[in-house]
Amino acid sequence: MQTAVIKRLAEMGVALLSLSFAIFSVVRLVPGDPFQILFSGAAPGAGDAGFLQSLHNAAGLDRPLLVQYAGYLGQLLHGNLGVSLRSGEPVILLIGRHLAPTLELAGAALILSLGMGIFFGLALSLGRKRWWGELAGAAVSFAVALPSAGAGILLIYIFGLQLGWLPTFGWVAQGWSWPEAPRHLILPALTLSIHPGAVLARLIESNLATVLEEDYVRTAYAKGVGLVRVLTRHALKNTALPVVTFAALEFGTFAGGAVVVETVFSWPGLGRLLVDAVANRDYALIQGATLFAGAAFLAINFCADLMYLALDPRLRYE
Amino acid sequence: MLTKRHGSSRAPRAPLSGRVLAGLTAIALTVALAAVLTVAPGTGGMVYGTTGTVLAEAKARPQDGGALKIAMPYTVGTLDPLHFMADADFHVITQIYEPLVLFNEEGNPIPRLATSWRNPDPNTWVFHLRKGARWQAGNEVFPKRTKAEVTAADVVTTLNLVLNPDNKATFYSKLARVIKSVEAVDKRTVKVVTQAPYAFLLEDLGHIPIVSKQVVERVGAGQLGRYPIGSGPFKLLESRPDNQITLSRNDDYYLKPRLARVIFQIIPDKSVAAMALESGDVDVVTQLPPLEIPRISADKRFTVMAPASGSYRYIAFNQRKAPFDDLKIREAIAMAVDIKSALKAIFPAESLAQPAWGPVPPGIPGYDPGLQKMWTYNPEKARELLAAQGWVDADKDGILEKDGRKFSFVLQAPNDANRSKLAVIVADQLKAVGLDVKVKTEEWGMHLQDLAAGQADMFVMGGGSTPDGLLYLFHSGLVSRDHNTGFRNAEVDQLLDKAKATTDAAARKKLWQEAQRLIVENRVHLPGYYEFVNAGVAKYVHDFKPANYTLLLVAPDRNVWVEKR
Numbered sequence: 001m002q003t004a005v006i007k008r009l010a011e012m013g014v015a016l017l018s019l020s021f022a023i024f025s026v027v028r029l030v031p032g033d034p035f036q037i038l039f040s041g042a043a044p045g046a047g048d049a050g051f052l053q054s055l056h057n058a059a060g061l062d063r064p065l066l067v068q069y070a071g072y073l074g075q076l077l078h079g080n081l082g083v084s085l086r087s088g089e090p091v092i093l094l095i096g097r098h099l100a101p102t103l104e105l106a107g108a109a110l111i112l113s114l115g116m117g118i119f120f121g122l123a124l125s126l127g128r129k130r131w132w133g134e135l136a137g138a139a140v141s142f143a144v145a146l147p148s149a150g151a152g153i154l155l156i157y158i159f160g161l162q163l164g165w166l167p168t169f170g171w172v173a174q175g176w177s178w179p180e181a182p183r184h185l186i187l188p189a190l191t192l193s194i195h196p197g198a199v200l201a202r203l204i205e206s207n208l209a210t211v212l213e214e215d216y217v218r219t220a221y222a223k224g225v226g227l228v229r230v231l232t233r234h235a236l237k238n239t240a241l242p243v244v245t246f247a248a249l250e251f252g253t254f255a256g257g258a259v260v261v262e263t264v265f266s267w268p269g270l271g272r273l274l275v276d277a278v279a280n281r282d283y284a285l286i287q288g289a290t291l292f293a294g295a296a297f298l299a300i301n302f303c304a305d306l307m308y309l310a311l312d313p314r315l316r317y318e
Numbered sequence: 319m320l321t322k323r324h325g326s327s328r329a330p331r332a333p334l335s336g337r338v339l340a341g342l343t344a345i346a347l348t349v350a351l352a353a354v355l356t357v358a359p360g361t362g363g364m365v366y367g368t369t370g371t372v373l374a375e376a377k378a379r380p381q382d383g384g385a386l387k388i389a390m391p392y393t394v395g396t397l398d399p400l401h402f403m404a405d406a407d408f409h410v411i412t413q414i415y416e417p418l419v420l421f422n423e424e425g426n427p428i429p430r431l432a433t434s435w436r437n438p439d440p441n442t443w444v445f446h447l448r449k450g451a452r453w454q455a456g457n458e459v460f461p462k463r464t465k466a467e468v469t470a471a472d473v474v475t476t477l478n479l480v481l482n483p484d485n486k487a488t489f490y491s492k493l494a495r496v497i498k499s500v501e502a503v504d505k506r507t508v509k510v511v512t513q514a515p516y517a518f519l520l521e522d523l524g525h526i527p528i529v530s531k532q533v534v535e536r537v538g539a540g541q542l543g544r545y546p547i548g549s550g551p552f553k554l555l556e557s558r559p560d561n562q563i564t565l566s567r568n569d570d571y572y573l574k575p576r577l578a579r580v581i582f583q584i585i586p587d588k589s590v591a592a593m594a595l596e597s598g599d600v601d602v603v604t605q606l607p608p609l610e611i612p613r614i615s616a617d618k619r620f621t622v623m624a625p626a627s628g629s630y631r632y633i634a635f636n637q638r639k640a641p642f643d644d645l646k647i648r649e650a651i652a653m654a655v656d657i658k659s660a661l662k663a664i665f666p667a668e669s670l671a672q673p674a675w676g677p678v679p680p681g682i683p684g685y686d687p688g689l690q691k692m693w694t695y696n697p698e699k700a701r702e703l704l705a706a707q708g709w710v711d712a713d714k715d716g717i718l719e720k721d722g723r724k725f726s727f728v729l730q731a732p733n734d735a736n737r738s739k740l741a742v743i744v745a746d747q748l749k750a751v752g753l754d755v756k757v758k759t760e761e762w763g764m765h766l767q768d769l770a771a772g773q774a775d776m777f778v779m780g781g782g783s784t785p786d787g788l789l790y791l792f793h794s795g796l797v798s799r800d801h802n803t804g805f806r807n808a809e810v811d812q813l814l815d816k817a818k819a820t821t822d823a824a825a826r827k828k829l830w831q832e833a834q835r836l837i838v839e840n841r842v843h844l845p846g847y848y849e850f851v852n853a854g855v856a857k858y859v860h861d862f863k864p865a866n867y868t869l870l871l872v873a874p875d876r877n878v879w880v881e882k883r
Binding site: 030031032033036037038039040041042043044045046047048049050051054055058086087088089097101153156157160161164167168169170171173263264265266268272273276279280281 | 540584790
């Protein structure tokens, strides 16, 4: 088992290295020049051609791609992600500053989507051919189809503007304060969780449908075990693996930043950091934020794998 | 989003490497997609004005204290006074720092750190500094109750930082070719000597926030963004550049600000910003989304305000490409375009834009409403002119040809809503006279790159809406890569050079108008419109005017305050 873990870690290293190279070259191949974009916002006449060239040279962009990449790798080995071309701040600081809002949102959305998924998943499988099951089915189909930008604006309109119960935007920068921080968190987390929650409901429903027809479930019923106990003791446990897989994939994606929801809710997370960086062709920042997202994704999947081992004893002997 | 499994009856146990690969691919794709989809901020540029928006001022008595929450759509790039670029950065920086002068809505200089200035000769500018202007105290460099005065040494240090190529200041290349020397005459007098007479020195210095020599010596020129210590009316309290920037009143300022706090709230989605205004979560929205304007202006709780001066937007010919090198062709195409009806289709409110007939917007010296007479809309005549140049529809397919070549080309626009609509409408108008126009909208960075490379046939662009704007739109030696039309006209260059060296405002305005007439005659651009970004302001906010050159909250003629509710 240890060798398997080491092998996985090595694979992750290779994956990150490939990702770093892919992003490094892609951002430089995408048309658009970082300094040209920067100066297009400045007062007319600022930044002539010679000056732009000197900025290019200072950033090392005049060197061949592979030489630049080698330099970048050397930096990375020293734990240095470089400096943002736009703000001049170290990339690692920028990522650090955007991490808390992203994790807060991702965590809340994960919990909400798990709750919704399990609730609606049970409702779908137990409520077949009943009116509330049909209702849940319609709700889930609607939720799967709902685009998150539209859902976000709608929620802001209803709860922020018309009812006035919740703030219309933003993240509370001044630490985690009750009740301000959760009040700001509700709408974005809800928006972010609707879609994965609905998909998870379908996933649980289909898994339960198979499990509930298994012989051991019939045996359990036969020896007089009630529905609740069948579900908790036998059926749900066997749907845990797909749920963990799904949750890991979702959280892994959220941890890299949720672009649309962060934009609609003025949430200063990694997703918006990355989008701004791409619009500005802020190379070091794009690379840093992407590498971070990739590493977070890999790490979370690695944790999910360890959880499989805990959940399913059979896997320990593979 | 990643692999979503609908209705699979087995646990999704794809081999992990496959999942990881899918995940990483998704991340890479997101980056690539974002490159294509992001709408970058427009060119904007600083705008100046002469026609101030006069506010119906309530009769309430000014109140002291309170906070003003301003919603802005764009992330503040940096608070570094030497390296800022965008308007949003400047709006925040000028609350904390002060240049020698600022400009009001009428385009007149407002004394800030300099109280007066004179020209003993055309190349020499002598600035007298304000007595009692002090550096903000209560920070790493100036402890509480320090009374460090702003002196000539600070101004000299700042300008020399800008002029030193090693510092790579935003204004380096612009000022280095103008300024010969900077010198402190005494504690409160600075002498700036130019290489040649230069009319726009005040405007340029109006973009240079003065930093403290002591701060520079202590933290280094590269670290100023982390130590925003200025002499302006507000101090930085907390900065999260893409979320919230909080400023607090500087009690040592020579005009005491009435606001205790100013909060810049970054709300990237403009319709959410409008809702935040309506729900009372913010007090001012700097950019209302056009479609919300009719509704918000009908609401008694708010005022919709336009800035004093607009931003110039235009369609240009790339004169490096035939047949656009031919003035007759450009004249014909100009006749086929009806800009007024295009604007009616693009803008839901008249306060948002007015048709442009020349490149100098109203509110900028040299604006000339008489230019309208030089444009006529006459598609019939356009067809005749094109036929006279040999372009006729011989094969009756609706598209003109000459020597077997069809008149087809690409009109390229940036992907912001208004300019891309303009491109589509104008393309339709040109199709009506037999031109085969394809519209291509590009992401901002790609658009800029194509323009710099001279690749677009015709393009939609904007900018240069400043007193010196014509230089960077039309002067063949100074033209910006973003406005690359290939236009080259010795007479225009001469007039602009002469204007640039004319410090007398009235004489310069005449030269500017003369140059502008020539430019319009040459049909370099089809002027589109002057765009006025509308702000939404709650009625309990008093004395507020939307940013024109910069956001002025505290000035001799205003001191923004909020009514307690």
